[in-house]
Amino acid sequence: MTPAAVALVVAAGRGERLRSHGPKAFVTLAGRPMIEWSIAVLAQVPAITQIVVALPEGCEAPEGTLGVAGGAERSQSVRNALLAADPAAELIVVHDAARPLVSSELITRCIEALDQDGEWDAAIAATPVKDTIKRSGDGVGVVETPPRDQLWAVQTPQVFRRAALESALQRSEEELLAASDDAMLVEANGGRVRLVESLQENLKVTTPADLALAELILRESADAGGSSE
Numbered sequence: 001m002t003p004a005a006v007a008l009v010v011a012a013g014r015g016e017r018l019r020s021h022g023p024k025a026f027v028t029l030a031g032r033p034m035i036e037w038s039i040a041v042l043a044q045v046p047a048i049t050q051i052v053v054a055l056p057e058g059c060e061a062p063e064g065t066l067g068v069a070g071g072a073e074r075s076q077s078v079r080n081a082l083l084a085a086d087p088a089a090e091l092i093v094v095h096d097a098a099r100p101l102v103s104s105e106l107i108t109r110c111i112e113a114l115d116q117d118g119e120w121d122a123a124i125a126a127t128p129v130k131d132t133i134k135r136s137g138d139g140v141g142v143v144e145t146p147p148r149d150q151l152w153a154v155q156t157p158q159v160f161r162r163a164a165l166e167s168a169l170q171r172s173e174e175e176l177l178a179a180s181d182d183a184m185l186v187e188a189n190g191g192r193v194r195l196v197e198s199l200q201e202n203l204k205v206t207t208p209a210d211l212a213l214a215e216l217i218l219r220e221s222a223d224a225g226g227s228s229e
């Protein structure tokens, strides 16, 4: 049997690049606050027994979830949510409220990939990169072109063994501030992180163009009689 999992939904960002009025996770997307798309999907996953949400100031926790105050940086929001999580849960599913197109199928595949054997500390959704990527130190001169067939764009959900995430979040404040995902902190601890292939469609709403695309995908899926859930 799959061990119980708690989902931590981080929603406390300001959404500066979206330039929305109010926090990004609560902007209206295809008829409901963006965060509610992810919550509805997470609530359908049988292994998930609790959903904890790291909230921006002045926002209420969606129905059926436990709300905690978010932190100034993403990793602090994860830490605050983890502190409130049911201590009995062995697996922790971290998800960005900014990825409203997540599917229960993807979440389940990540949980199963981690649960299969004791080999991994984390299983993270990721998609092969489409673009050729260059590295530049100064934003002008190209330093190198890493081979594209080895590059993966990382998403959420990211599923962790609880102990691995707890010790990852105890790394230095400097590393926590710089971390753009939680898996890199597990890697820094020597933990074993595996990829779970996902679709580009599980996009992160960052800019107004992303919001428009997410709206289009959700409305098309509703018109097709299905749902992204």
Ligand code: CTP
Binding pocket: 010, 011, 012, 013, 014, 015, 016, 017, 018, 024, 025, 054, 070, 071, 072, 073, 074, 075, 077, 078, 096, 097, 098, 099, 204, 205, 206
């Ligand atoms: N997040 C959070 N707490 C923070 C910063 C971010 O919970 N202090 C969450 C966001 O709400 C989002 C996810 O982390 O769901 C990914 O962050 P990002 O897409 O960067 O969202 P924002 O920080 O809100 O956007 P921006 O960087 O444009 O301000």
Ligand code: MG
Binding pocket: 013
């Ligand atoms: Mg941000």
